[in-house]
Amino acid sequence: MNKKLIFLFPLFLSLFTLSIQAEDGSKLWLRNDQQQEAQVKDKSKTAGGAIGAEELMKSWKGSAVTLTIAKDKELTTDDGFKIENKGDKITLKARTGNGLLYGCYHMLRLQACGYPLPPLTIDNPVYSLRLLNHWDNLDGTIERGYAGHSLWQWNELPATLSPRYTDYARANASIGINGTVINNVNASPQILSSEYIEKVKALADVFRPYGIKVYLSVNFASPMALGGLPTADPLDEAVVKWWKDKCDEIYKAIPDFGGFLVKANSEGQPGPGDYGRSHSQGANMLADAIAPHGGIVMWRSFVYSASDADRAKQAYEEFKPLDGQFRENIILQVKNGPIDFQPREPYSPLFTAIDSTQLMAELQVTQEYLGHSNHIAYLGTMWQEFFDEIKGVKLKGLAGVANIGDAVNWCGSDFAQANWYAFGRLAWNPATGATKIAKEWVLQTFTHDAAAVNNIVDLMLESREAVVNYMMPLGLHHQFAWGHHYGPQPWCEIRGARPDWLPSYYHKADSQGLGFDRTSRGSNAVAQYPKTLASQLDDINTCPEKYLLWFHHAAWTHPMRSGRTLWNELCHKYDDGVNAVRDMRDRWAKAMPTVDDQRADAVSRKLNIQLKDAIWWKDACLLYFQTFSKLPLPNDIAPTTHQLDQMKRVELGISNYECPSAELLDKMR
Ligand code: BDP
Numbered sequence: 001m002n003k004k005l006i007f008l009f010p011l012f013l014s015l016f017t018l019s020i021q022a023e024d025g026s027k028l029w030l031r032n033d034q035q036q037e038a039q040v041k042d043k044s045k046t047a048g049g050a051i052g053a054e055e056l057m058k059s060w061k062g063s064a065v066t067l068t069i070a071k072d073k074e075l076t077t078d079d080g081f082k083i084e085n086k087g088d089k090i091t092l093k094a095r096t097g098n099g100l101l102y103g104c105y106h107m108l109r110l111q112a113c114g115y116p117l118p119p120l121t122i123d124n125p126v127y128s129l130r131l132l133n134h135w136d137n138l139d140g141t142i143e144r145g146y147a148g149h150s151l152w153q154w155n156e157l158p159a160t161l162s163p164r165y166t167d168y169a170r171a172n173a174s175i176g177i178n179g180t181v182i183n184n185v186n187a188s189p190q191i192l193s194s195e196y197i198e199k200v201k202a203l204a205d206v207f208r209p210y211g212i213k214v215y216l217s218v219n220f221a222s223p224m225a226l227g228g229l230p231t232a233d234p235l236d237e238a239v240v241k242w243w244k245d246k247c248d249e250i251y252k253a254i255p256d257f258g259g260f261l262v263k264a265n266s267e268g269q270p271g272p273g274d275y276g277r278s279h280s281q282g283a284n285m286l287a288d289a290i291a292p293h294g295g296i297v298m299w300r301s302f303v304y305s306a307s308d309a310d311r312a313k314q315a316y317e318e319f320k321p322l323d324g325q326f327r328e329n330i331i332l333q334v335k336n337g338p339i340d341f342q343p344r345e346p347y348s349p350l351f352t353a354i355d356s357t358q359l360m361a362e363l364q365v366t367q368e369y370l371g372h373s374n375h376i377a378y379l380g381t382m383w384q385e386f387f388d389e390i391k392g393v394k395l396k397g398l399a400g401v402a403n404i405g406d407a408v409n410w411c412g413s414d415f416a417q418a419n420w421y422a423f424g425r426l427a428w429n430p431a432t433g434a435t436k437i438a439k440e441w442v443l444q445t446f447t448h449d450a451a452a453v454n455n456i457v458d459l460m461l462e463s464r465e466a467v468v469n470y471m472m473p474l475g476l477h478h479q480f481a482w483g484h485h486y487g488p489q490p491w492c493e494i495r496g497a498r499p500d501w502l503p504s505y506y507h508k509a510d511s512q513g514l515g516f517d518r519t520s521r522g523s524n525a526v527a528q529y530p531k532t533l534a535s536q537l538d539d540i541n542t543c544p545e546k547y548l549l550w551f552h553h554a555a556w557t558h559p560m561r562s563g564r565t566l567w568n569e570l571c572h573k574y575d576d577g578v579n580a581v582r583d584m585r586d587r588w589a590k591a592m593p594t595v596d597d598q599r600a601d602a603v604s605r606k607l608n609i610q611l612k613d614a615i616w617w618k619d620a621c622l623l624y625f626q627t628f629s630k631l632p633l634p635n636d637i638a639p640t641t642h643q644l645d646q647m648k649r650v651e652l653g654i655s656n657y658e659c660p661s662a663e664l665l666d667k668m669r
Contacts (some may be wrong), residue, residue, distance in 0.1 A: 022167075023596035025409025028171050032059035033114050039064035041347040042169065046097025047209035048280040050106030051173075059108055062117060065090045065099045075099070079178065080124030080210075083107065085117045098178065098211035105174040109424065113443040121580065124428075129331070129360060129397025130427035130553025131179040131215065132172070138188050138196075144366050144485075146373035147405030147412035152182060158202030159657060165203060166580045168211035168404070179190070179213040185263040185300065187217040189225035192246055194420050201253040213258035215298070220262060221270035222246075234276035234285035239340070246380035252291040259295035260286055261333070261399075263445060265302040279303075279318065280325035287321045287327035298333045298399070299326070301350055301468035304500065309525035310516075311500045312338040317448055320442035320528075324356035331358040331396050336386045338525070341369050341401075342477040343468045344382070346537075346547050347389040347530035358396045365419045366403035368485050368613065370467050372659035373403070373412030375610045376584060377604075380422035380434030387430040398427040398525055412659060414599050417445065418460065423631070446599070452591035459587040462580050468546075470577025470614035472621075474570060475550035478506040484654045487613065488620040491648060507549075513556050513566065515549030526551060567631045574618035575637035581607070581614045609662050616669070620647045 038060035042053035043190025049067045051286060056065055060205040070093040074082055081094040081103030092103040100164035102123075110117055135143040136150040153162055172180070182203065183191050190196055204214040221232040223242040232239055250257050264271025264282055270540065272282025283299040304314040326332065332354060341364040351359065363383055370377040372569065400423040403411045411417045418441050425437045438460045442453050471488070472479055480503070481489035490503045498507045508516050519538045527538045536542045538554050545561060548554055558566040585607045622633065623644040633639065650668050654660050 004579060005647040022596045025417065025602070026409060026597060028411050029112075029421055029441055030171065030174060031444060032108050034058040036061055039061075040067070041065070042100075043065045044069045044097055044100055046100065048097025048099070048101035050097075051170075051209055052092075052097075052101040055108060056104050059111070061111060062107075063088050063090055065092060067092045067109075067200075069094065069096070069100070071095065074122045075124070077124040077128065079128070079176070081106065081123070082123075082355075083117065083121040085119050085121075089251060091115070099396075100389070101211055102176055109174070109444065111442065113440050114448060118205055124430045125176060126430060127360075127395060127397045127427055127636070128648055129179060129399075130424065131181060131258075131397060132177060132365075132402040132403045132404075132423075133181045133185070133362070133399045135186075135218075135366075136182065137184050137186075138190055141657045143186065143407055143656055144364075144368040145276075145403070145405050145657060146366065146418070147403060147407040149406045151404060151406050152199075152203065154196075154199060157199035157555060161202060161206060164406070166210075166285060169207045169212050171410075171420075172212055172424065173210040175421055175425045176428035177204045177260050178211050180207065180402075181215040181217055181261045181298075183217050185261060186267070186269060186541040187219040187222035187263070187501040189219045189222040189654055191216055191629050192218060192222050192250075192397045194249065197253050199248055200281045203588040204254045204257070208256065212598075213256055214254060215261055216250075217263065218286075219259045219270065220272070220635055221274075226515045231275065231638045234272050234277050234282045237274075240285060242290070242399055247293055247295070249335050251295075257293070259290055259297055259329075261298045261300070262286065263300045263302065265299065267633075278322060278325075280322045282323075283330050284327050287330045290493070291327070291329050296329045296331060298331050301332050301334045302362075305499050305630040306500075309412045310518060310525050311505075312516075312518065313523060313525045314527060316353060316528045319350060319506075320353050322357075323354045328358075331360050333360050333362050335362045335364075339477060342473070343370055343377075343471055344385075344463070344546060345477065346387055346550060347526075351390045352391045352530050353528065355663045359393070360395055360399055361390075362399045362401065362421065362439075365423050366417065367419075369480060370464075370471075371610065371613060372486055372575050373416050374606055374615065374659055375396060375467060376413075376415045376459070376463045376606065377419075378415070378422070378434070378438060378463045379419045379525075380426065380437050380465045381461060383426055384430070387426070398423070400424075400427070409503050409602075413608070414445075414603055415460070415463075417441075439616070447594040449589065449591075449594040455587040455591045459584045461585060466580035466584065466614070467579065469573045469575070470617045473548040474566075475543060475552075475574035475575070476507060476621075477550060479503045481652065484658075484660075486652060486654065486660060488617045489599060490621055507625075508553055509625055509629070511628055513554050513558065513572070514625060515553045516551070517553040522553070526544065556631060565631075566636075567629045568634045571622055571634050571653045574622055578611070578614045578618050578638065581611045585611060605662065609665060612665065615641065618645070620644070621648070 038057050040053045040056045042049045044067050075095050079099050081099045086090045094100045120125045140149045223229045223232050223239045227242045263269050265273040290599050301315045301319050302309045334348050334350045338348045359378045421441045423435045438457045442456045479490045481487045492503050526534045537551050554566050556567045560569040619640040619642040
């Protein structure tokens with residue numbers, strides 16, 4: 001070999017390996033090359049403007065851009081932006097630096113998608129609070145996290161700042177997210193200690209230029225655990241003072257601190273109820289302590305007690321009577337559905353019942369109940385369904401329970417990144433729509449090959465319905481294995497367990513039929529919805545079939561709109577779910593040649609797990625429900641391939657903090 005070539009060989013080799021490593025998913029959707037030297041003038045003198053200008057300088061391929069702060073009647077929000085593209089020059093205007101930053105990312109997104117920049121763009125976000133909620137514990141574990149450990153290196157903070165903190169802020173800013181609650185709602189009081197406030201301050205300093213405010217989940221009993229007080233009663237003077245002093249301390253360190261998120265009197269967490277006080281009394285006390293600093297309190301409505309009342313009714317029963325009693329800086333944070341982030345739920349009736357208290361919706365980006373980071377489930381479509389159902393309801397903001405960890409690809413799987421992306425984009429404007437968002441994500445993340453883009457987008461759009469079908473079709477819910485919520489366990493019985501933590505509470509299978517009677521003849525949960533909707537849901541003939549078993553205990557022979565009986569329809573739905581995963585695999589196989597090998601293979605491996613899991617779900621549920629229906633499986637679906645007894649013996653033995661590996665799953669089955 002020529003001497004020069006021998007000399008250059010190691011260089012080629014390292015470039016080659018570098019380019020492979022570069023496709024490990026760490027770049028997310030931010031793949032614009034950074035080799036440009038665009039002409040960009042930032043007149044704003046803001047941190048956001050400076051960052052945006054730098055991003056444009058490195059990556060923008062169009063004509064010269066000027067960034068200015070402006071008062072313009074079309075800029076109706078602080079975060080909105082206006083872009084005038086006159087061909088030879090582009091002007092980007094916003095009321096604030098954050099608005100300019102969002103405008104820059106908007107331009108770069110269009111460029112990365114290959115879309116033109118129109119002559120005029122005016123874009124104002126619909127929600128002012130667009131927040132991630134991290135369920136990260138201070139020991140580094142993440143409750144319901146499937147992407148490794150927490151990004152926050154508490155033992156190193158505040159002295160050492162991981163470069164990933166900046167990458168995290170940048171990724172969020174690029175999709176319009178403007179706040180983050182960095183610790184678990186099951187909050188350790190320790191987060192409010194002076195030591196931790198210093199660490200939180202260090203993170204806040206990194207996030208601030210990117211327009212991201214820091215919020216904290218707080219433990220209602222902190223004055224006892226941390227302050228040594230004998231009580232946390234919200235009406236106790238010493239408690240009130242403790243919280244006021246704590247707020248002063250926080251704001252001294254973090255002047256733009258966002259506020260508190262509170263899970264109170266829920267699943268064993270302390271709260272005002274421990275002292276005979278109401279949620280509003282507890283929330284108002286915190287709200288008064290933080291109000292002088294401009295902070296807010298997000299009070300969660302996720303409560304249910306060990307009572308006999310239908311769990312789906314409980315949040316409404318507890319909060320509806322308190323409507324109007326909350327301070328102005330309190331926002332009631334309500335999960336999208338009345339139970340708990342199931343693959344499909346009707347909307348929580350609180351959204352249409354609460355009219356004198358500010359509301360925000362809590363969505364779950366992490367796939368606690370949708371196959372963790374093993375299954376592809378694009379949630380844009382699920383959230384769009386939710387937004388369609390609550391159309392007309394005013395929300396102050398959106399919170400998304402994050403799926404981010406310290407995994408190289410951030411989310412534990414390449415496709416899970418799409419849910420982080422979609423959450424941000426929908427929080428900016430839900431009318432953008434799941435399809436458009438999926439397409440722009442694919443264009444930025446994977447490929448511009450038209451056929452491949454179509455295949456991947458179609459795969460994404462069918463994925464959530466596939467999960468619903470192979471896990472819990474027709475309104476079934478909470479058939480999950482105890483604890484880790486990964487696989488099916490409709491038969492689960494644990495002596496002494498709360499009934500509403502067991503699948504049988506929800507499926508109510510018996511020799512007659514299947515489903516939870518929430519009609520006026522049953523628990524009457526339907527009555528919590530507006531009248532017209534309530535009567536539609538109440539009647540088995542008008543209730544949408546996707547919610548049939550959520551609201552009705554239907555006979556096995558109940559005639560469905562397809563002409564089949566309920567039993568046969570159920571069997572078909574499970575089979576459809578499995579077939580949809582096969583289809584997703586085929587689509588991916590067709591798109592694969594246009595995607596780098598590393599990510600192409602990683603996704604394939606996940607899809608193989610998903611297919612096996614889908615079959616497992618189908619077999620487990622059908623064979624189990626068959627012990628009640630005593631009906632044969634229709635012969636036009638694929639036969640089951642497992643034995644019920646064998647399936648019942650499988651215990652995955654994983655915790656709330658992990659996603660099972662393919663090896664573990666194969667070994668157990
Ligand atoms: C459920 C999770 C649990 C959370 C709880 C919550 O299983 O880990 O703590 O919700 O939202 O979905 O508070």
